Amino acid sequence: MESRSRVFIAGHRGLVGSAIMRRLEAAGCTSLMTATREQLDLRDQAAVNYWFRANRPEFVFLVAGTVGGILANSTRPAEFLYDNMMIHATVVHAAHLFGVKKLLYLGSSCIYPREAPQPMKEEHLLTGLLESTNEPYAIAKIAGIKLCDSYRRQYGCDFISAMPTNLYGPNDNFDLESSHVLPAMIRKFHDARVSGSDAVTLWGTGAPRREFLHVDDLADACVFLMERYDQPGHINVGTGEDLSILDLAHVVRSVVHPAARIEFDHTKPDGTPRKLLDVSRLHNLGWRHRTELVEGIRATYQWYLEQATGPVQAEAERRDVGSPHQ
Numbered sequence: 001m002e003s004r005s006r007v008f009i010a011g012h013r014g015l016v017g018s019a020i021m022r023r024l025e026a027a028g029c030t031s032l033m034t035a036t037r038e039q040l041d042l043r044d045q046a047a048v049n050y051w052f053r054a055n056r057p058e059f060v061f062l063v064a065g066t067v068g069g070i071l072a073n074s075t076r077p078a079e080f081l082y083d084n085m086m087i088h089a090t091v092v093h094a095a096h097l098f099g100v101k102k103l104l105y106l107g108s109s110c111i112y113p114r115e116a117p118q119p120m121k122e123e124h125l126l127t128g129l130l131e132s133t134n135e136p137y138a139i140a141k142i143a144g145i146k147l148c149d150s151y152r153r154q155y156g157c158d159f160i161s162a163m164p165t166n167l168y169g170p171n172d173n174f175d176l177e178s179s180h181v182l183p184a185m186i187r188k189f190h191d192a193r194v195s196g197s198d199a200v201t202l203w204g205t206g207a208p209r210r211e212f213l214h215v216d217d218l219a220d221a222c223v224f225l226m227e228r229y230d231q232p233g234h235i236n237v238g239t240g241e242d243l244s245i246l247d248l249a250h251v252v253r254s255v256v257h258p259a260a261r262i263e264f265d266h267t268k269p270d271g272t273p274r275k276l277l278d279v280s281r282l283h284n285l286g287w288r289h290r291t292e293l294v295e296g297i298r299a300t301y302q303w304y305l306e307q308a309t310g311p312v313q314a315e316a317e318r319r320d321v322g323s324p325h326q
Contacts, residue, residue, distance in 0.1 A: 008057035011064025084140035165238035169215035206246030
């Protein structure tokens with residue numbers, strides 16, 4: 001992939017897509033191609049074919065999709081399954097029809113069985129039952145992996161798949177009805193701080209363990225894999241490190257609202273007990289994450305403040321919390 005290569009980022013406005021845009025722009029790529037939802041419905045095969053025929057991308061980052069946390073998955077299962085299966089199918093098929101040199105498809109660590117051995121290796125896929133709270137989304141993501149493999153096997157397409165762990169960073173979704181655990185936690189502590197509340201209530205027991213990767217690190221890994229990886233199946237992308245939801249809450253509290261008291265609503269689901277990726281294959285290729293969790297959360301909260309209040313007010317609010325070095 002050269003600086004003048006025509007590169008299509010499907011889902012460029014989202015958390016991952018915007019990070020890949022930043023990464024490629026920093027690398028000097030001059031022919032980045034995007035399409036908003038208003039311009040192109042990625043669920044419409046005819047529309048996607050027309051777009052590929054007109055624009056002829058050489059490389060594709062397929063990172064578009066309908067995403068959300070436990071609440072969104074449990075209340076919108078049909079939407080999660082239909083939207084994601086259609087988006088994967090139309091883009092992969094068009095990439096084949098119009099001669100894309102290479103496509104990277106991005107999945108999710110929820111593809112692994114609920115009771116998978118920890119840390120989860122690539123070969124653990126389809127070895128057990130999925131977590132019920134996100135089964136439709138996981139099935140769609142598994143179908144995407146198999147779709148890329150099938151086009152590789154039948155047509156010789158250079159389509160690869162990467163499976164990231166839980167992500168966070170700029171352009172994340174902080175809506176409490178549809179966000180993932182880390183941005184939701186940041187939002188809850190922020191709202192409590194603004195309202196003057198001394199308590200923050202979180203879902204579940206706090207016992208589940210999760211792994212978190214800053215989205216800029218993922219973007220770097222995606223470019224790395226696009227340039228250096230060429231294998232069927234999928235490869236895990238993460239840090240290889242996890243912590244409990246309770247410990248995560250302590251970290252977020254220290255950044256956002258140190259005076260808050262943490263409470264848990266045990267009537268709410270925990271989700272999968274543990275999700276930690278085995279990233280030895282990626283490490284053996286020479287890639288490792290750079291952003292440590294505390295610094296990543298601090299930068300993400302600063303971004304959130306700037307979106308909500310503007311840079312000047314955000315800096316004043318950050319100072320009110322205290323210096324990051326205290």
